[in-house]
Amino acid sequence: MSDKASPLRQPAPPADNAALQREVAGLIVAALNLDVAAADIDVQAPLYGDGLGLDSIDILEIALVVSKQYGIQLRADSEENEQIFRSLAYLADYIAAHRTK
Amino acid sequence: MVAYRAGAPLRAGNFLADVMRVAATLPERRHVLNACQDRYRFTVAFAASLVANKVSLLPSTHTPEVIRQLTEFAPDVFCLTDDARCQIDLPRVRFPELVPGETVPWQRVDIEQDRLAAYVFTSGSTGTPLPYRKTWGRLVNCVRFEAQRLGLLDGRSHALVGTVPPQHMYGFESTVLVALQSGNAFSAGKPFYPADVCAELASVPEPRMLVSTPVHLRTLLGTEVELPEMELVLSATAPLSQNLAREVEQRFHTRLLEIYGSTETGQIASRRSAETVEWQLFDGVRLIAEGEDTWAEGGHIEQRTPMCDVLEITAADRFLLHGRLSDLVNIAGKRSSLSYLNHQLNAIPGVVDGAFFVREPEEGSSTGVTRVAAVVVAPELSAADLTEQLRRRIDAVFMPRPLLFVDSLPRNDTGKLPHNSLHTLAAAAMKRS
Numbered sequence: 182m183s184d185k186a187s188p189l190r191q192p193a194p195p196a197d198n199a200a201l202q203r204e205v206a207g208l209i210v211a212a213l214n215l216d217v218a219a220a221d222i223d224v225q226a227p228l229y230g231d232g233l234g235l236d237s238i239d240i241l242e243i244a245l246v247v248s249k250q251y252g253i254q255l256r257a258d259s260e261e262n263e264q265i266f267r268s269l270a271y272l273a274d275y276i277a278a279h280r281t282k
Numbered sequence: 283m284v285a286y287r288a289g290a291p292l293r294a295g296n297f298l299a300d301v302m303r304v305a306a307t308l309p310e311r312r313h314v315l316n317a318c319q320d321r322y323r324f325t326v327a328f329a330a331s332l333v334a335n336k337v338s339l340l341p342s343t344h345t346p347e348v349i350r351q352l353t354e355f356a357p358d359v360f361c362l363t364d365d366a367r368c369q370i371d372l373p374r375v376r377f378p379e380l381v382p383g384e385t386v387p388w389q390r391v392d393i394e395q396d397r398l399a400a401y402v403f404t405s406g407s408t409g410t411p412l413p414y415r416k417t418w419g420r421l422v423n424c425v426r427f428e429a430q431r432l433g434l435l436d437g438r439s440h441a442l443v444g445t446v447p448p449q450h451m452y453g454f455e456s457t458v459l460v461a462l463q464s465g466n467a468f469s470a471g472k473p474f475y476p477a478d479v480c481a482e483l484a485s486v487p488e489p490r491m492l493v494s495t496p497v498h499l500r501t502l503l504g505t506e507v508e509l510p511e512m513e514l515v516l517s518a519t520a521p522l523s524q525n526l527a528r529e530v531e532q533r534f535h536t537r538l539l540e541i542y543g544s545t546e547t548g549q550i551a552s553r554r555s556a557e558t559v560e561w562q563l564f565d566g567v568r569l570i571a572e573g574e575d576t577w578a579e580g581g582h583i584e585q586r587t588p589m590c591d592v593l594e595i596t597a598a599d600r601f602l603l604h605g606r607l608s609d610l611v612n613i614a615g616k617r618s619s620l621s622y623l624n625h626q627l628n629a630i631p632g633v634v635d636g637a638f639f640v641r642e643p644e645e646g647s648s649t650g651v652t653r654v655a656a657v658v659v660a661p662e663l664s665a666a667d668l669t670e671q672l673r674r675r676i677d678a679v680f681m682p683r684p685l686l687f688v689d690s691l692p693r694n695d696t697g698k699l700p701h702n703s704l705h706t707l708a709a710a711a712m713k714r715s
Contacts, residue, residue: 216684216712236678237474238497238614238651244475245504254477254507 202273212246224269252281285322287470289485295385304330313356318364322470324448338400343677395419423582424548427564429464441486442468444493452518456493476505489513512536519615527555560600613679626675634659656682686711
């Protein structure tokens with residue numbers, strides 16, 4: 182795996198990306214019209230399935246937001262992809278490591 | 283040429299060798315749930331099952347409840363999978379390792395027209411999916427009409443890239459079957475993000491066709507990726523607005539055709555959505571109006587079949603689509619009915635009463651997807667427990683958003699739930715939450 186993936190395998194301490202996590206949570210809640218408050222999303226809970234209960238359509242919506250806001254084009258064939266949506270913390274770490282804007 | 287994987291061609295001789303190899307490994311059982319994720323392996327598995335006289339079951343979703351229902355329908359069903367992490371609760375058979383480059387001399391494999399190839403399922407209204415028989419002849423006839431309509435029979439080898447899974451009837455017909463039956467080739471991947479679609483298209487030669495859905499097309503339009511040249515874009519599963527169709531054609535310098543069909547009939551019509559709202563029936567197919575119902579017959583349709591949509595016949599070979607009959611729900615190509623969802627909700631221990639209803643797409647939703655919500659009376663259950671139970675029964679796209687707990691439902695004297703009362707109750711509950 183490339184060096185780029187390291188932020189995912191070894192997540193930075195939560196405090197590092199706390200502001201970004203809140204920002205991303207806000208974007209997700211707004212994009213998906215979720216009836217939870219951004220602050221109530223457990224940053225360690227899975228976004229898919231059991232946690233926030235997102236499905237693949239939601240993931241596409243989030244991908245759009247992430248591409249517009251941070252200039253990142255997500256790819257499903259990268260090993261990182263499964264990790265990215267493991268939790269809000271992972272997603273924020275990924276964005277921090279790959280953002281171009 | 284049958285397919286491409288990561289741009290590398292897989293020829294008919296390779297395909298036949300792979301089909302024979304897989305057919306030899308299949309168990310004695312008669313019914314197979316083909317869960318292969320890779321489109322080429324799915325196709326090899328389907329063809330191997332057909333050759334071995336097995337019947338493929340094609341439910342639209344693989345939730346534990348649907349799998350349980352499948353075992354009631356066909357107790358000997360087994361799951362053929364190419365994923366080591368597959369969790370489907372059936373006897374599992376791993377798709378065997380293929381030998382790269384293995385090939386045999388091409389020979390015709392004749393399958394009789396009336397051989398039962400597959401069952402597809404509609405959600406039914408009683409909580410039990412209704413099976414529909416698809417004979418090999420019927421499947422083939424349908425996609426031959428489609429190939430002709432799409433202009434895939436001009437002697438060139440078209441490369442088909444699909445964002446839809448092969449297990450879905452539309453993906454099955456319009457990527458796998460149509461390519462096999464028209465001398466064209468599909469790409470093995472199932473690209474998801476816009477950048478994936480772009481890479482998958484770039485990996486195959488021209489002329490290219492993208493087989494997609496309104497959700498994926500909206501997402502493609504929403505990002506800045508530049509797509510490779512596409513000769514044709516196909517969309518189905520939900521109607522596309524004329525504006526969106528025009529945007530796709532202009533932005534990607536292509537032609538967009540929409541396909542219309544149903545689980546029961548397969549595909550029956552198409553339209554160039556940027557230019558017309560009228561659908562043109564496939565050759566030989568006719569519609570007959572009877573009161574509020576519309577029936578389809580002729581062409582590849584074996585017997586007169588009622589359509590589940592409100593259709594207005596405008597000419598012998600044309601019609602307008604005015605939406606679905608009210609009970610049916612179609613979210614991103616997954617079909618269900620409110621009565622099916624209601625049945626599943628009310629079957630959960632602890633649920634006293636409950637009802638689903640449709641919410642139109644939210645303003646600003648970039649994928650423009652309709653969602654369902656539900657009101658439920660379940661004083662003994664927590665939201666988390668109920669959600670967990672529901673998730674085992676219904677596909678994720680039908681999970682209620684939101685799921686609203688109320689004290690009782692405003693049922694009338696006959697036990698019916700008037701549409702207006704339900705929406706008033708839901709609006710009030712949403713305001714509170």
